[in-house]
Amino acid sequence: MHSKNLDKIEGVFDVDTVSSFKDLLEKKNALFPDKERWIFRGEESAEWRLKTIFERAMDDSKLKDQKPWEYEAAILREFIRRAHHYISEASLPKNVLEWFALMRHYGAPCRLLDCTYSFYIAMYFALRKPRKAGDSDLAAIWAINTDWIYECLCKTFNKGREEFTFKDPNKFYNYFLDHNNPQTFVSYVNPFRMNQRLTAQQGVFLCPGDISKPFMNNFVKPGTQENPKHIIRIPIVLSSKTEVIQELRRMNITSATLFPDLPGFAESLSDWFHLGIRLNEDELVETLMGKFPGETQESQLTKR
DSSP states (O other), rough: OOTTTOOOOOTTOOOOOOOOOOHHHHHHHHHOOOOOOOEHHHHHOOOOOOOHHHHHHHOOOOOOHHHHHHHHHHHHHHHHHHHHGGGGGGOOOHHHHHHHHHHHTTTTTOSSSSEOOOHHHHHHHHHOOOOOOOOOOOEEEEEEEEHHHOOOOHHHHHHGGGGGGTSHHHHHIIIITTSOOOOOOOEEESSSSHHHHHHHHTTTEEEOOOTTTTHHHHHHHOOOSSSSEEEEEEEEEGHHHHHHHHHHHHTTHHHHHSSSSSSHHHGGGGGGGTTTOOOOOOHHHHHHHHHTTTOHHHHHHTTO
């Protein structure tokens, strides 16, 4: 089945729609040979373009009296002012890129777009959430060639590849945060110090140079994309979700492992609807009655 029902996006190569875990593995092996470097992002809807949470929040807002960089700076400032109430002093970031990464860790809007080096983790993120009425019947995995990103950076700034080491706080500021002269480009970035979720998810970020423009306009300049196979969109039929979730769980890819905290574990329980787990009625009734294995009768009575 072909993805002909999706809107065409300039610079994006759409492959045939896949409908099974086997199909996804075949696409992975055919499209992403080891000699090339790729990063991936799972999207719940194949119809969505790549957008940061910051861009979505701006689109949703009617407050257009200030420039996007001012909102970004204000949100960053407020997060820095209050973060010490929630995390230890030793865990506080040392530079702006680390702060942005921590903001995404906790769901705050900023210019970073979450991606992963793992095709399988992107697969899970594309399919993990329960569908709502009216949602698209297709999820998607996006793949971006990082060698191509470097080529674009070198052409845009007329500098060698070694220039773009954005773990250097000064370089990150000069290229991304100079609001007086923002440049239209996208690069992948990661802080030197990785937080727990970023490590678990084999995470990496895409970062746009000019947040006053849509992310995709930073990514692909209209009329300049010569080879669209540098950005690939793989639509996935959602009816394959149960099979894929089961296969990924065998690989230990769940919300509990990707978000190694209580919220992540709680969210992982939605996977149970797709795992075919055999349920014991007697144990379930005892659970509803507040009886749990290993507890004494006295401790059970004190709960009532």
